[in-house]
Amino acid sequence: xxxxxxxxxxxxxxxxxxxxxxxxxxxxPTCLTFAMKLAGGKADVSxxxxxxxxxxAVLGASTRPPIRLVKIGVGERSFKIGEETVLYRxxxxxxxxxxxxxxxxxxxxxxxIAKITRRVRDETFTRVGSDLRFxxxxxxxxxGSAKTFENAVAAVERQQCHLPPVLIAKDPAAFSGALVHCGxxxxxxxxxxxxxxxxxxxxxxQHGCPLVIRANSIDGLVQLVKDCTAEGxxxxxxxxxxxxxxxxxARSTDIRQLAITRAIPELGYPVYLDATATGSxxxxxxxxxxxxxxxxxxxxxxxxxxxxxxxxxxxxxxxPQKPIQMNPGLYRVGTPDKKAPVLMTVNFSLxxxxxxxxLESTRIPCFMLIVDTEGLSVLTAVAAGKLSEMLVRDxxxxxxxxxxxxxxxxxxPGYASPLSGRIEDATGWKVLVGPRDAAExxxxxxxxxxxASGA
Ligand code: SF4
Numbered sequence: 001x002x003x004x005x006x007x008x009x010x011x012x013x014x015x016x017x018x019x020x021x022x023x024x025x026x027x028x029p030t031c032l033t034f035a036m037k038l039a040g041g042k043a044d045v046s047x048x049x050x051x052x053x054x055x056x057a058v059l060g061a062s063t064r065p066p067i068r069l070v071k072i073g074v075g076e077r078s079f080k081i082g083e084e085t086v087l088y089r090x091x092x093x094x095x096x097x098x099x100x101x102x103x104x105x106x107x108x109x110x111x112x113i114a115k116i117t118r119r120v121r122d123e124t125f126t127r128v129g130s131d132l133r134f135x136x137x138x139x140x141x142x143x144g145s146a147k148t149f150e151n152a153v154a155a156v157e158r159q160q161c162h163l164p165p166v167l168i169a170k171d172p173a174a175f176s177g178a179l180v181h182c183g184x185x186x187x188x189x190x191x192x193x194x195x196x197x198x199x200x201x202x203x204x205x206q207h208g209c210p211l212v213i214r215a216n217s218i219d220g221l222v223q224l225v226k227d228c229t230a231e232g233x234x235x236x237x238x239x240x241x242x243x244x245x246x247x248x249x250a251r252s253t254d255i256r257q258l259a260i261t262r263a264i265p266e267l268g269y270p271v272y273l274d275a276t277a278t279g280s281x282x283x284x285x286x287x288x289x290x291x292x293x294x295x296x297x298x299x300x301x302x303x304x305x306x307x308x309x310x311x312x313x314x315x316x317x318x319x320p321q322k323p324i325q326m327n328p329g330l331y332r333v334g335t336p337d338k339k340a341p342v343l344m345t346v347n348f349s350l351x352x353x354x355x356x357x358x359l360e361s362t363r364i365p366c367f368m369l370i371v372d373t374e375g376l377s378v379l380t381a382v383a384a385g386k387l388s389e390m391l392v393r394d395x396x397x398x399x400x401x402x403x404x405x406x407x408x409x410x411x412x413p414g415y416a417s418p419l420s421g422r423i424e425d426a427t428g429w430k431v432l433v434g435p436r437d438a439a440e441x442x443x444x445x446x447x448x449x450x451x452a453s454g455a
Contacts, residue, residue, distance in 0.1 A: 006251065007060040008221065009030070009038075009039065009058075009059070009063075010039055010128070010132040011035045011036045011038075011039040012035070014035040014038050014039055014059060014062075014063075014395065015031060015032050015035035016026050017051075017054075017055040017058060017059060017241075018031040018034065018035055018047070018048065018051070018055070019031065019050040019051065021050060021198065022268075022417075023050075023444075025047075025048070025049060025050075026043070026047040026048045027047060033141060034047070034048065035335065038059065038063050039063075043063075044063075044379070045059045045060055046061055046282040047243060051224060053182050056095060058238065061125050062262070063264075065082075065083045065084075065085060065162040065268075065271065066084075066238070066259050066260045066261075066262050066265070066268050067082045067083055067084045067085075067256075067259050067260065067268045067270060068082050068083070068234070068235070068268055068269050068270070069081075069082045069083040069096075069271055070166045070210050070235045070237065070269070070294075071186065071210070071238070072099060072135075072136070072166075072186065072187075072188050072210060072295065073136060073162075073163070073164025073165070073185055073187070074162070074164075074184070074185050074186050075162050075185075076184070076421070077136070077161075077162060077163050077164060078160070078299060079096070079097075079099050079135055079136075079137070079164065080096050080121075081095060081096045081097050081098065081099065081270040082096060082255060082258070082269065082270040082294060084096070084256070084292070085260060086260065087159070087256055087257055088254075088258060089316060089320055090320055091448055092321075093231055093317075093318075093319040093320060093321065094305050094316060094317050095317075096294065096317075097293070097295070097313050097314075097315065097316075098135075098288065098289055098293050098296050098315065099135030099136060099164065099295045099297060099299065100134050100135050100285070100296050100310070101134070101135055101136045101137065101138045101164075101295060101296065101297045101298070102116055102120055102136075102137055102138065102169070102298065102299070102301070103137075103138040103140055103166075103167050103216065103276070103297050103299055103300075104117075104137060104139050104140070104300065104302045105140050105141075105142040105143075105151065105152075106115055106139055106140060106141055106145075106148045106149045106151070106152035106153075107142055108145050108152070109150075109446070110151075110155045110283055112153040112159070113152060113156060114155060114159055114385050116300050117137055117155075117156050117159040117161055117163065117227060118135070118138055118159060120133075120134045120135075120136065120163055120181070120302070121159065121161040122159070123252070123306075125306075125307055125310050125311075125440060127310075127311060127314060128314075128324050128325060128349040128350065128353055129324070129349055129352075129353070130314060132310040132311070132313070132314055133310075134162035134306075134310075135163075135164060135295075136163045136165060136166060137156050137161075137163050137164075137165055137166070138165070138166035138167075138168055138190075138297045139152050139153050139156060139165065139166070139167060139168065140168040140169070141167075141169035141170070141171070141174050141176070144170075144171075146171070146173060146174040146176075146177050146178075147177065149167075149169060149174050149177065149178050149185065150177030150180070150181065151177050153165070153167065153177075153178040153181045153182055154181045156182075157181045157182055162185060163312035164185070164186070164187070164188070165182045165185060165188070166185040166187060166188045166189075166190060166297060167179070167182070167187050167188070167189055167190065167295075168191075168441075169188040171192075171202060172196050172199035172200055173199075175189065175203050175207045176203070179203065179207050179209075180455060181375065183207040183209075184207075184318050186207075186208060186209055187207075187209055188209065188210050188212060188237065188272075188295065189203060189204055189209050189210070189211050189212065190212040190213075190214070190239070190272070191239055192210075192211055192212070192213045192214065192224060193203075193213075193214050193215070193224075194215070194223070194224065194227075196223060197213070197227050197228055197231070197393060198231065200228075201231035201232065201233045201321050202231075204233045204235075205231070205232055207420035207437060208279070209235075210235035210236070210237060210296070211233050211236055211237070212229065212237045212239050212272045213225065213228055213235070213236065213237070213238060213239065213243065213294075213310050214239040214240075215239075215240075216240060216241040216242075216247075217437035218254060218255070218258070218264070220265070221238050221240070221255075221266075221267065222264060222267065225238075225266040225267070225418070226266060236269045236274065237269055237270050237271065237272040237294065237295060238255060238269050238270070238271050239271075239272040239273075239274070240252060240255070240271070241277075242273075242278055243277060243278065243279075244278055244279065245278050245283055245284060245287055247278070248273060248284065248287060248288070248291070248293075249287055249415055252271050252273075252291050252292045252293065253292065253450055255267045255271060255292070256271075256292045257352055270294030270295065271293050271295075272293070272295045272297075273288040273292055273293035273295070273296045273297070274297050275288055275296050275297060275298045276297070276298060276299055281298055281299060282305050284296075284298075285298055285301075285305070285309050286308075286309070286312060288386055289312050289313050289316055290312070290316060297350070299435075307444060310436070315400075317363060318333075321373065323348050323349070323374075323375030323376060323377075324348075324349035324350070324375065325347050325348065325349060325374070325375035326347045326348075326349050326410045327347070327370075328347050328370050328371055328395065328399075329370055329399055330367055330368070330369055330370075330399040330400065330401055330404065331352075331367070331368040331370060332365075332366075332367060332368075333359045333365060333366050333368060333406055333421070334358060334360075334363070334364070334365030334366070335365050335369070336366050336404075336405075338404070338405050338406040338407075339405070339406060339407060339453065340364075340365050340366045340367055340405060341364070341366045341367070341406075341409070341411055341445060341453070342366070342367045342368075342369055342401060342405055342410055342411065342412070342426065343355070343359070343366060343367070343368050343369065343410075343411045343412075343434065343441075344368075344369040344395075344410055344411065344412050345369075345370060345371075345377075345378065345413050346370070346371060346372075346373040346376060346377060346378050346381050346387060346413075347370050347371065347372055347373060347374075347375060348373065348376060348377045348378075348381075349375070350367070350377075351377055351378060351438075352370060355368065355436045355438045356368065358438045358439060358441045358442060359441060360447075361442065362441065362445055363441040364442075364445050364446075364449075366406070366445070367401070369392075369395060369396065369399065369401055369410070370395075371387065371391050371392060371395040372395070373386040373387050373391075374386060378413045378415040378416055379415045382415060382416055382418060382419065387416060387419065388419070389419055389422035389423045389425065389427070390426060391428035392410075392412075392419075392423050392426065393423075393426040393427045395412075396427055396429070407453065408428065408429045408430060409429065409430045409431075409432060409435050409452060409453065410423070410427070410429045410431050410432065411432045411433075411434045411444075411449065412428070412431055412432070412433060412434060413434055413436070414433060414434055414435050414436030414437075415436055416433075417433045420433055431451075432448065432449070432452055434448075
């Protein structure tokens with residue numbers, strides 16, 4: 001197996017397949033430049049209109065994303081997985097966060113099924129400006145009865161949540177009745193094995209569903225990928241059938257590495273993890289998020305682990321090269337009047353939400369003037385020249401601060417104190433230097449602002 005690895009094409013190999021017209025129609029000055037971009041995954045082969053069929057086939061295969069993009073579900077709550085390109089987040093970014101799916105055994109009473117389904121539909125945890133939610137419901141045929149399975153799927157669908165479903169059953173015959181209720185929602189089917197892949201592929205093709213394949217070795221997965229794609233199913237997920245956390249991490253890491261280097265292109269599919277099968281669900285959930293799982297099925301989580309998982313997922317799937325940013329603008333805390341203080345700060349999300357939290361706890365209504373430092377913190381923005389007196393002046397004008405308050409006093413963060421004189425000169429506003437630590441803003445407003453404003 002490993003002796004027949006296909007390596008990604010290098011720029012010179014790609015160049016040999018190009019027409020060498022140097023016509024610039026692809027947007028690059030020469031065919032060689034275009035080849036270098038293709039090799040780095042920074043251009044699309046379709047940009048060159050002169051490729052022959054052979055070149056298209058070879059280049060298309062070697063320059064497309066090494067892990068296939070797969071969509072689960074339909075509509076507003078559908079989600080995409082795959083299309084990852086790196087092993088380590090600091091190299092670039094991870095693109096598609098894993099779906100965290102709550103599993104329901106089909107033996108559960110209908111009211112319990114409805115309750116869990118509504119929880120996944122409604123529960124939202126807002127953090128640094130983003131709404132974090134669970135991704136879907138998995139119904140497992142633990143009863144072994146096709147009719148019970150169908151009834152449980154119907155009970156989920158009666159809630160009309162249109163959450164992406166995952167259907168889990170050992171017997172392919174059990175799926176037919178269940179798919180009557182959710183077949184048009186592009187459910188994920190679990191799982192094709194060497195013994196049943198033909199029936200599972202037939203179901204996946206008939207309903208247009210993505211399909212999990214399950215084997216406990218790399219060679220077994222590669223063979224199943226070949227078998228299922230030969231049957232015409234392209235949207236696959238890989239379940240490595242781990243029984244320990246070590247198994248999962250080792251296999252999942254191997255798969256990511258072999259896929260992104262294109263050493264074994266057949267492994268270029270997202271990974272599925274049953275977090276309950278490894279002995280410690282919470283630990284499996286964390287490792288799944290960090291180590292490359294794209295769909296993670298768990299028992300319904302209690303609030304603590306639920307928040308921890310959603311927070312971790314958000315952190316891992318945030319581009320490390322782009323700080324989380326707020327939209328610049330004028331934000332109200334409470335119901336400020338014309339005499340309310342105006343506090344200027346940067347649009348780095350953590351700065352915004354930290355300051356906002358402390359301001360809310362003071363119960364002093366005020367305005368927050370958020371200026372665009374491209375998501376940099378105050379200290380970094382001052383050092384990098386991204387926070388300037390001109391930016392503050394333009395932001396005051398742009399966001400109509402002068403119309404909102406009758407005074408002309410601006411509180412700036414303590415770390416921006418070197419700019420205080422220049423901001424005064426540029427804006428004509430009196431600048432008050434606030435504390436460096438947002439935790440001290442309450443005392444500052446009570447003592448310093450009241451003094452300065454004559455309140
Ligand atoms: S469009 Fe094709 S032939 Fe023309 S420069 Fe680009 S790669 Fe070369």
